[in-house]
Amino acid sequence: MTTVKKKNDRRFYVRLQVMIPIVFGSFALLTGIVAFTLSERSGLIGCEPVTAVTIWILISTALGILVAFVITRLILAPVEDFAREAEKSQVLKGVHKGNEAPERRTGNEIEYFRELFSHVTEILSRVEARERFPEILGESRAMRAVLSQIAKVAPTDSSVLLLGESGTGKELVAHALHAHSLRKDKAFVKINCAAIPEELMESELFGHEKGAFTGAVARKMGKFETAEGGTVFLDEIGDMSLRTQARILRVLQEKEFQRVGGNQTLTCDVRFLAATNKD
Structure with missing residues (x-):
């Protein structure tokens, strides 16, 4: 039950799945009470009890059918109006190339409505994908499944392997994962692991101290500090050496690292995304 307040007006709205059983249950109860009453009083007016009860049952049945018809029409009228408008939509007809939009079949309205709502749901999912991820083009079911996963994972702080x-x-x-995350206002730092020589990879990621190696003339912040x-x-992480991957795994687990050539332990608050074309 829902209560709606409007200034001094207070109304109560009952859900259909509650209201309809109550209506028909009340009719059944009323039928029983009246039938019992008629069976007791029919002798007073010179009428056979069976006849009085039969007449009331027929009347109550007719009333029940009438009420059921009215309630059904009240429920289905908006649905049928929606169906008629949807049938005119060219967008609906083009949901699946090569497939026709659902057509009304005599005697099988339930299946028709099920197909219609399925098509409308598919259209809405396409619209949602275009609105939320305009930079990613694709309308196939597989791509929409990917976008759905992005929408679910992005708000979390979980690491993701693509x-x-x-x-x-x-x-x-x-980029979409970052743009829809809680860190969207912070830095997005990309490292192309395939383009950085192995001997420079750790310095790029963790930074280095002055004098850590030949050419290290000053302290340098790594990508983890920058981000x-x-x-x-970490793009193409599969091209990274196992030694460096092990160090990154420690950062993932412990949220801390050391610069190359340094002894100071630094904390790290970043979200890791990685991608690879290798199994």
């Missing part, structure tokens, strides 16, 4: 062939849009997905509070995207 798998897929080169050129399939893993970086776009990473503090934001998101780090």
Whole structure:
């Protein structure tokens, strides 16, 4: 039951699944009471009890059918109005290329409404995908499933591994995950692991102290420090050495690291996204 207040007006609205059983249950109860009363009093007016009860049962049955018809029409009228308007929609007819929009079948309205609402749901899912992820183009069921996963995972702070062939849009997905996360106002730092030489990878990620190696003339902040509070995207992480991957795994677990050549332990508050085209 829902209560709606409007200034001095207070109304109560009862859900259909509650109201309809109450209506028909009340009719059944009323039928029983009247039938019992008639069976007791019919002798006073010179009428057979069976005849009086039969007449009342027929009347109550007719009233029950009438009430059921009225309630059904009240419920289905908006649905049928919606169906008629939907049938005119060119968008609905083009949901599936090569497939026709659902057509009304005589005697099978339930199946018709089920197909119609399924098509409308599919259209709404496409609209939602375009609105939330305009930078990602795709309308197939598989792509909408991916977008649905993005919408679910993005608000969390979980690390994500993106798998897929080169050129399939893993970086776009990473940007979408960051843009819809709680860290969207912080930095998004991308590292192309395939483009950085192995001997420089740890310095790029963790930074280094002055004098840590030849050419280290000053302290340098790594990508993890640069992205503090934001998101780090490790693209093509499969091309990274196992040694460096092990160090990153420790950062994931412990949320801390040390610069190359340093002894100071630094904390790290970043979300990790990674992508690879390898199994």
